[in-house]
Amino acid sequence: MTANQYDAIIIGGGHNGLVAAAYLARAGKKVVVLERRHIVGGAAVTEEIFPGYKFTEFSYVVSLLRPEIIRDLELPKHGLKILPLPSTFTPMDGERRGDYLASWDDHDLTRRELYRHSPKDAEAYDEYAPVMARAAKAIKPIINLIPPDPSSLHPRDLFNLLKVGQYAKSLSEKELYTIAKLVTQSSADLLEEWFETDALKGTKAASGIIGTFLGPRSPGTAYVLLHHYMGEIDGAFRAWGFAKGGSGGVSGSILNAAKALGVEIRVNASVKQVIVKNGRAVGVALENGDELHSNVVMSAADPKRTFLQFVESRYFPEDFVTSIQNFRTRGSSGKVNIALSELPNFTALPFEGKGADSALHRGAVSISPSIDYIERAYDDAKYGQISKRPYLDMIFPSMIDPDMAPPGEHVLSCFVQYAPYDLEGGWNDEKRNELGEAVISTIEEYAPNIRKCIVGMQVISPKDIEAIAGITGGNIFHGELLLHQIFFLRPVPQWVDFRTPLKGYYFGASGAHPGGGVMGAAGMLAAKEILKDGNW
């Protein structure tokens, strides 16, 4: 084998690319990962933007990283630690301003807290959680199956379709009804059936719009809500977590595992094109002129780059190209990372001293006081504006992992939606400042001392996500988790088993089944399919 000859070439050193590479190397294959940046990790990176303050730049929480990946690749040995985020605080608005709604990792504690606001909601919550958990559980086996292509007569597809059918049959009518509703309703409709407390509905609705260009009143958003629920039923139990060292800690541990398995990593290796010979992928040409050869090329980039940029479209059927062109990758969120000299003090639950033991700061803080608040934020975005009062999901990584900031100082990771990719007038420094200001002035309403705590700030727009992490459209899931873009429709009907119309070319990333959320599932499943094909 010559130096540039491999069993598999993986385009993109994000966590899915690294996972796929590790699984292939584990099976004894010679694998190279090509990353265009100087660091691997893709959207799961941690960088020290200001000296001493580590920013988990893009993605910032993990809940869905598959436990079997953690075990198979022995990630804890390679440094992975997922630290629990025990709570979410939602400061309240309107008449209830000055109060908060908390949810805890303890069900009863959460119910008692809800009772403080609404005895009715407290009881509904008791029922809601198991209904959602059961629905998530009912959907989970479907996630584990290679999605069948309903229009195919291939025995595997028929078999899988049969399995899904059989499985669906095993569900009770009530469960099917719940699932049917969950995939069609808006999250607002769903939540309004259950609850009356605005802050509760707002916070729950928020998780139904993350990564979509929709509002809580848009149909289909209830499913996203469920998608996020998935983590709670997986391999024991705790929901959202923060990886030690930020999301770079996840990629870092997968990188170490991959390297230990013999994977070659090439950074600053921008891919120009996939080399096609006799109708099949046979290698990759880099921007620097190098050529690498392999009968297996997997892209862990987003669908548009994978199919419209790396490969000439003449190698794909026309309708396939059209489908990819229509695949919705509208980025709708940004990220503001802030270095803090001290913790901002929230009026809803103030601390004394330095706040080192503040329960509020140990978990997430959600600025989502009501469904209307979020829908209004969406209204701005619909017409190409940054939300004046955006939805914010904040965590203080340094409270969970003190090594993220200098001793006694802090970092704040702030997910912000909506910041539309297609901004009226386009993104520039001024608009980026506007986004930063919208975030700070929003926080200021609940934590008035925020401004004087700020040491430094990094504002990331969807354009920046696209430019830095290389995700077309800057969508955090590489494509919205919309009903018509999930399951057997992701990324394109008929091409959902990580194979593509181009022989030898595979696709295993967030834009493939089963979707994003620092899950690693697409990378793992794609690697397994590649091994099954055995093109060696």
Place this chain on the structure above:
Amino acid sequence: MFQLKTTPFHERTSKLCLPQNWRRWAGYLVVGSYDLTLDREYWAIRNSAALIDVTPLMKYMITGKDASRLLNRVVTRDMDKLKVGQVYYTGWCDDEGKMIDDGTISRLDETTYRMTSADPSLRWLSMNAVGLDVEITEVTDEVAALSFQGPNSRKVLNKVADDPVDGLKYFRLMQNQVDGIPVTISRTGYTGDLGFEIWMDAKDALTIWDALMDAGQDYGITPVGILAMDMARVEAGLFMIEVDYTSTSHAWIEPQKSSPFELGLDWTVALDKQGYFVGRRALEREKREGSAWKMMGLEVEWEGMEQLFKSVGLPPQIPGMAFRGSLPVMVGNIQVGYASTSTWSPLLKKYIALAHLQKPYYEVGTNVRMEITVEHHRQHAPAKVVKLPFYEPEWKKK
């Protein structure tokens, strides 16, 4: 009024123990957990700095020119090799070579040792000291002890202690001062992470606690109860008397007893040391003939366990804390051993157990099955024999 016995840290710990989760430990009342769930405390051990009150450890000062002779006679390790400033972990046996107890021995100077144990040991030590020039004093009440564990523990100690602890090696100790108060700091612990134990005069307990808590707040210091420590010690492959083995002084029947070899403590049995020690002949014989049992690690295979739950329509359910109940371990239809402590490992995302296994099933890689309860039914989940510890970060000994 009758009062339960509390430790010198009680004034602080009792204010922080919000769920009133108290546990008994050797006659003392100690905190089980400071939260309703154990996550935060467990992760403080693995990620930042955990402050644990371990005062109930039995402590003895052993002094005199024959101190080393006494210890050499009682314990299985070679005490002539223990240098001043060094700490040994060791077990000690009865004359049948079965474990009475285990603990640490610190050599404070040429003729002064501090020994810790789980059970009262004064009588046993005194019985073995006949004719020796040695004084044995119990100091359990007089010496307060804090276990300070986790990757950030060293940074915090460096902030409060007069002398830096950077140079303090694994299983070594140093005399130091905190706020002008003398303390002994040993690089020891029961978690398998970077960690220290701080030994102080009981009257200084609160001052030291406050100094650590104050200096530690920028480093994620967290008071931690013994339940989270119980999870960490299983990951570290460390066992507990009366849970993972039965002391000969409490065993009712022979099979309840364990030799150090059977517990995997081969490395602590110094058969090459000079002279007689309690249990020597029995241990020599066992070394020659091989051991019938061995304590090993078990990793339950998650997918196999998931299947068992799936067959009744449930997601896997395992206790979120260490479970101190005996669980049969099978090969085919034959019971080949039992797990004595099992726990979910939040770090490894695995269900793990310490298990006593019969020859030849204790070989690494052996496939066994461990009992689990699935919806009120006893089932056996596939598991693999692995060597201990389950988790050993590189910084533990660095």
